[in-house]
Amino acid sequence: MTRKTVPSGVGNAVEVRGLVKHFGAVKAVDGVDLEVREGTVLGVLGPNGAGKTTLVRCLSTLLVPDAGTATVAGYDVVRQPRALRRKIGLTGQYASVDEKLSGWENLYMIGRLLDLSRKEARGRADELLERFSLTEAAKRPAAKYSGGMRRRLDLAASMIGRPAVLYLDEPTTGLDPRTRNEVWDEVQRMVRDGATVLLTTQYMEEAEQLAHELTVIDRGRVIAEGRVHELKAKVGGRTLQIRPALAGELDRMVGALAQAGLDGVGGATADHEEGVVNVPIISDEQLTSVVNVLGDRGFALAAINTHLPSLDEVFLALTGQKSSGSENGRDAARDQPYEEAAA
Known part of the structure; x- marks a missing residue:
């Protein structure tokens, strides 16, 4: 495993203070504080229903928080959502590509919407299709892609604009091991180039591989945070x-x-x-x-x-639940599609 070091002397790309989001009587996010330093990966762990996806939706302007403040890439998520959207990328739990367009057309279109020139959009589309092993399917309609291929295309789409901050909400759920490694390689490449990543995952191996620091959320609240070895030390063993x-x-x-x-x-x-x-x-x-x-x-x-105990053992000790890579997990607001939440 590549040893991860936290950059010193850098500011925070994400700062969250007292963030609250409720749906009726349910507080999906209940006073969350967190920071993500520039050029690092923060892994957000928690059982199903912990509030991870709701947190991501608030930070990506798809949901308006009920209380608290959040600043991402220097922009307030509530007061400056339009400007912020040009600085972030998002891969949700379900692929959101246009099935009528080809893989290449999907990426080219998003590049143009992000104000890339025609030449830049074409080059970036070609580059990402190759990185995610989709070049042979580039001209095929996305409707004819397998589930794993759509997932890879969705990941490529979130990266095409070289976002300053990238949200990955359980990005490798359902992917085979080789494709999962490709995603990890691309995330690490983006971080080396200066991007900041907020990653939610239920794969402990993924968290250990990618995250510089971890935040554990349960019932909408932060219950633990620190580097992997620090969390292991906290639970003893x-x-x-x-x-x-x-x-x-x-x-x-x-x-x-x-x-x-x-x-x-x-x-x-x-x-x-x-x-x-x-x-x-x-x-x-x-x-x-x-x-x-x-x-x-x-x-x-x-x-x-x-x-030291494994990260799985730490997760179990902190939350009382086993980690899960299940595709059927749901956060409190997860039944609501991203498109509907943004409306």
Whole structure:
């Protein structure tokens, strides 16, 4: 996995304060605060119905929030929606291409609507069709595309204007692994070129692969935020795994740690199948204390490793629900199409 670094000394492309959106008595978004730094990817996680899609619709001017403020690419989402729409791209949960037009015509038309010159629109359409493996189908009506092809075309359409901020609402749901990797590559390419991405997803692998930072939403509220390793540390479960040079010393090592009675260190256990001693710890200081005790007792160590819970385990601990890549998930306002919401 490519190591992601958060750019230093940059401003925020997205700033949200106290955002609220309700549908009748249901608060789909309930006082959300978040920031997305320029040139980074913020992954927004949450169970079905958490309010992720409603949040994206508010930030992309498709819904007007009931309270709070939001600034995207320097524009207020409520007071300056027309200017903002020229700075953003959006891929919703359902492909929204014109089925009567060919794939190429769809991209060319959107490029022209975004004020690209004829030459620029043609070149950009050709470029994105190639990147998403759609060149052979370029002249075919979109109505004859498979579901995966339409999804790729929709993603290409959201990127054609090289938006400053790109919203991807569960962009790879239903895509095969190869196409999903193509989407990830294109997102990373755009971020390298300076774009900022707000990504909602229920694929934990996708979040780990793309996101610099994560925000977890449940019942319309932010319940956790930070980098992947920070969220893993928050839910606990950090385990020190020690492999002795002599496999027969596993039980002796466990006994030595029990006798030491280290403050805050959980009970050590021997995993004879893996050949390691597992020690639950919280801090780096405890890690050092464990290693020092074993060194003082004369144990030779072959390897030391720390294990954090998976992002799936973190998601479950924070929300009480398993992550899901289901295509049937619905947010509170998801039954309402994007076109209707924008009306």
